[in-house]
Amino acid sequence: MKYQDEYRDPAAARKLLQAIRHVTTRPWTIMEICGGQTHTIVRYGIDELLPPEIELVHGPGCPVCVTPLELIDRALEIASQPEVIFCSFGDMLRVPGSGRDLFAVKAAGGDIRVVYSPLDCLKIAEENPHRTVVFFAVGFETTAPANAMAVWQAKRRGITNFAVLVSHVLVPPAMQAILSSPSSRVQGFLAAGHVCAVMGYADYEPLADGFGVPIVVTGFEPLDLLEGVYRCVLMLEQGRAGVENQYARVVRHEGNARAMQLLGEVFEISDRKWRGIGTIPRSGYRLAPEYAGFDAEQRFAVDRLEVAESTVCLSGRILQGLTRPHECPAFGTECTPEHPLGATMVSSEGACAAYYNYGRHRRPETAATDSH
Amino acid sequence: MVATVARKLPPPIRIDETKIMDRPDFSNLSCPAPLAADARVLLGHGSGGKLTADLIAGLFVPGYCSDPAAGLEDQAIVSLARNQAEELHAEEADAGRERSAARVAFTTDSFVVRPLFFPGGDIGRLAINGTVNDLAVGGAVPLCLSAAFILEEGLPMDDLKRIVSSMRQACEEANVRLVTGDTKVVDRGKGDQVFITTSGIGVMPEGRSLSVRNARPGDRVLVSGTVGDHGIAIMSVREGIEFETLLESDTAPLGGLTRAMLAACPTIRWMRDPTRGGLSSTLNELAEGSGIGVRLNEAAIPIRPEVRAACEMLGLDPLYVANEGKLVAVVPTEDASQLLAVMRNHPLGQNAAIIGEIVDDHRGMVIQKSVIGGERVVTLLTGEQLPRIC
Numbered sequence: 001m002k003y004q005d006e007y008r009d010p011a012a013a014r015k016l017l018q019a020i021r022h023v024t025t026r027p028w029t030i031m032e033i034c035g036g037q038t039h040t041i042v043r044y045g046i047d048e049l050l051p052p053e054i055e056l057v058h059g060p061g062c063p064v065c066v067t068p069l070e071l072i073d074r075a076l077e078i079a080s081q082p083e084v085i086f087c088s089f090g091d092m093l094r095v096p097g098s099g100r101d102l103f104a105v106k107a108a109g110g111d112i113r114v115v116y117s118p119l120d121c122l123k124i125a126e127e128n129p130h131r132t133v134v135f136f137a138v139g140f141e142t143t144a145p146a147n148a149m150a151v152w153q154a155k156r157r158g159i160t161n162f163a164v165l166v167s168h169v170l171v172p173p174a175m176q177a178i179l180s181s182p183s184s185r186v187q188g189f190l191a192a193g194h195v196c197a198v199m200g201y202a203d204y205e206p207l208a209d210g211f212g213v214p215i216v217v218t219g220f221e222p223l224d225l226l227e228g229v230y231r232c233v234l235m236l237e238q239g240r241a242g243v244e245n246q247y248a249r250v251v252r253h254e255g256n257a258r259a260m261q262l263l264g265e266v267f268e269i270s271d272r273k274w275r276g277i278g279t280i281p282r283s284g285y286r287l288a289p290e291y292a293g294f295d296a297e298q299r300f301a302v303d304r305l306e307v308a309e310s311t312v313c314l315s316g317r318i319l320q321g322l323t324r325p326h327e328c329p330a331f332g333t334e335c336t337p338e339h340p341l342g343a344t345m346v347s348s349e350g351a352c353a354a355y356y357n358y359g360r361h362r363r364p365e366t367a368a369t370d371s372h
Numbered sequence: 373m374v375a376t377v378a379r380k381l382p383p384p385i386r387i388d389e390t391k392i393m394d395r396p397d398f399s400n401l402s403c404p405a406p407l408a409a410d411a412r413v414l415l416g417h418g419s420g421g422k423l424t425a426d427l428i429a430g431l432f433v434p435g436y437c438s439d440p441a442a443g444l445e446d447q448a449i450v451s452l453a454r455n456q457a458e459e460l461h462a463e464e465a466d467a468g469r470e471r472s473a474a475r476v477a478f479t480t481d482s483f484v485v486r487p488l489f490f491p492g493g494d495i496g497r498l499a500i501n502g503t504v505n506d507l508a509v510g511g512a513v514p515l516c517l518s519a520a521f522i523l524e525e526g527l528p529m530d531d532l533k534r535i536v537s538s539m540r541q542a543c544e545e546a547n548v549r550l551v552t553g554d555t556k557v558v559d560r561g562k563g564d565q566v567f568i569t570t571s572g573i574g575v576m577p578e579g580r581s582l583s584v585r586n587a588r589p590g591d592r593v594l595v596s597g598t599v600g601d602h603g604i605a606i607m608s609v610r611e612g613i614e615f616e617t618l619l620e621s622d623t624a625p626l627g628g629l630t631r632a633m634l635a636a637c638p639t640i641r642w643m644r645d646p647t648r649g650g651l652s653s654t655l656n657e658l659a660e661g662s663g664i665g666v667r668l669n670e671a672a673i674p675i676r677p678e679v680r681a682a683c684e685m686l687g688l689d690p691l692y693v694a695n696e697g698k699l700v701a702v703v704p705t706e707d708a709s710q711l712l713a714v715m716r717n718h719p720l721g722q723n724a725a726i727i728g729e730i731v732d733d734h735r736g737m738v739i740q741k742s743v744i745g746g747e748r749v750v751t752l753l754t755g756e757q758l759p760r761i762c
Contacts, residue, residue, distance in 0.1 A: 001680050001684075004680075008744060010745060043742065044742040045744075045746020045747045045748055046744070047746075048746050048747065090687075091687075116686070222744045358751070
């Protein structure tokens with residue numbers, strides 16, 4: 001397939017691996033931000049092919065994983081209302097709230113639908129004028145423009161039976177939080193290419209300079225990741241900080257101006273709670289005042305819910321790169337994709353699910369990846 | 373109801389006042405009896421009464437049977453083909469054994485699919501091919517099938533006719549007969565248009581034994597063609613995803629292909645059709661059932677570009693997507709290239725490929741070597757495969 005096969009080419013991969021081995025002289029810890037990148041790394045066994053000095057730790061960039069529990073519980077409560085048609089991206093359906101998930105609500109009679117685009121919700125709203133269509137607007141900067149577009153269009157088209165439950169989070173504040181943490185081991189970052197396709201990468205320059213770390217804007221195919229690691233290791237070995245763009249075929253420095261303009265109109269920056277991490281100042285979006293009428297949290301009184309997080313789950317440490325999935329005592333035993341204790345075990349972008357689905361817990365000892 | 377509008381009304385009675393009769397004439401009046409030709413399935417079609425009889429006589433019997441009387445008994449009597457029975461008995465007489473009973477393969481499967489009609493097939497075709505294939509991959513020669521329908525009140529009768537005619541065509545292609553059946557109708561809203569359960573009987577040739585336990589280290593694993601076509605074709609119509617080319621379901625009867633394969637290569641250890649759960653489920657059943665390891669070569673697995681593209685876009689893995697006209701076979705390594713040639717010669721095996729091997733390590737597990745050389749374990753699907761967010 002065009003634009004894909006050339007980024008999975010075995011000969012080119014071998015060359016890059018050789019180049020990485022050639023420049024690596026000592027141990028380095030690099031975090032890939034995005035869950036999509038974690039997925040590729042584990043699916044293709046990239047971490048096993050890297051020299052043992054290089055440790056990849058998996059970042060907080062899985063939208064399903066960082067959506068706070070109280071918001072999931074609010075979603076479950078709203079989705080249970082008989083007048084509501086609750087729309088969501090597929091992998092939110094299995095995320096556990098305090099005791100149940102959207103699948104359970106669906107089985108109990110809730111009208112829950114998987115959509116591929118938030119704009120599908122507007123069509124559903126127009127077809128069901130006597131019901132309220134609520135969209136669970138989760139994700140990073142990548143999904144935010146399409147979600148903003150749905151709200152923007154609803155306002156223009158006078159669709160009043162549509163609301164969004166917003167849980168948008170932003171990457172740079174999370175990176176700042178990780179870098180500021182005294183326990184952080186991260187020495188370099190692979191930034192999330194698709195986030196930067198929307199936002200550009202000017203916001204990463206103060207982080208690189210301020211904390212003295214290399215940040216490489218990286219794509220999602222195997223060769224992208226290998227080249228991202230190569231450039232990051234090279235900067236580390238040379239003692240350079242700064243931002244480089246590996247994903248230049250998609251990402252421009254200034255980002256996508258029209259998308260950012262729409263985001264600025266529909267959303268405003270707000271503090272956000274991250275599941276497993278805590279509240280990070282100015283780390284997310286909420287609807288701007290002129291769009292507040294589309295806020296599902298205001299339409300439905302769901303703010304007095306009691307939430308109960310699993311006491312076993314280590315997803316917070318995993319999302320900060322402090323613990324690796326299979327080091328959690330519940331991994332693969334109490335906590336599996338069938339019965340996830342935390343969100344990192346749910347989405348295929350979640351680090352725990354990626355490890356589990358690609359069978360890391362079942363690998364024979366001799367073939368284990370972790371030589372650290 | 374559409375049928376009411378179309379119904380021919382009796383001519384109105386004209387009263388000629390100059391010729392008023394002594395006695396009224398009722399000969400032109402008619403009683404509003406139930407309509408015979410319904411445009412939709414009614415609850416009465418499942419009542420066991422007149423409408424059921426009409427449905428059987430008018431739709432199912434002409435749709436399936438060459439002998440109208442055969443469809444009206446409560447059971448079908450099936451004879452094994454004379455030559456099969458005689459060959460069997462002759463062999464056993466030669467061997468000085470008692471005449472043993474013929475071995476019969478028997479299977480059943482239920483079919484629920486939305487939409488009922490999709491590119492490359494429909495629920496009727498699936499229902500025939502699915503059961504035929506379950507018999508064929510076991511090495512049996514499929515003979516005859518039963519079909520039980522659960523219909524939802526209000527189903528357009530034309531849809532049912534299309535399904536029945538498609539089943540008939542599928543039976544002809546698979547060289548099997550549909551010999552008995554049943555119909556029930558449930559209230560509107562209590563079913564999803566049509567559910568079909570088919571059961572099938574096939575004859576096992578003497579001495580043939582395909583089993584997952586036969587697999588040995590060193591054996592090769594083959595697949596008969598591109599994987600994921602059916603699941604993605606269904607998903608593309610369900611979700612309104614369009615491709616530059618029309619992607620069709622691969623639903624097909626595999627009996628011809630399995631016969632050719634077994635004739636050329638009697639050493640085949642095991643075969644299975646990777647339907648629901650896709651290739652990964654079938655290979656995990658192989659690894660777990662036989663207690664050996666399966667090693668896959670990602671680069672060798674045939675996948676259509678449009679299926680790959682759809683999977684990339686939706687965040688799905690083609691190894692977990694359903695097939696309805698493909699099979700996986702395990703064969704000793706020395707016979708693998710011959711079997712591959714036989715499969716590629718058959719219309720349903722043109723894209724066949726050797727995709728992996730049976731190994732002595734990582735027992736009970738399927739491990740895939742990725743295109744760039746890394747490895748991953750191919751696990752069983754957890755619940756539904758859900759599309760990713762981004």
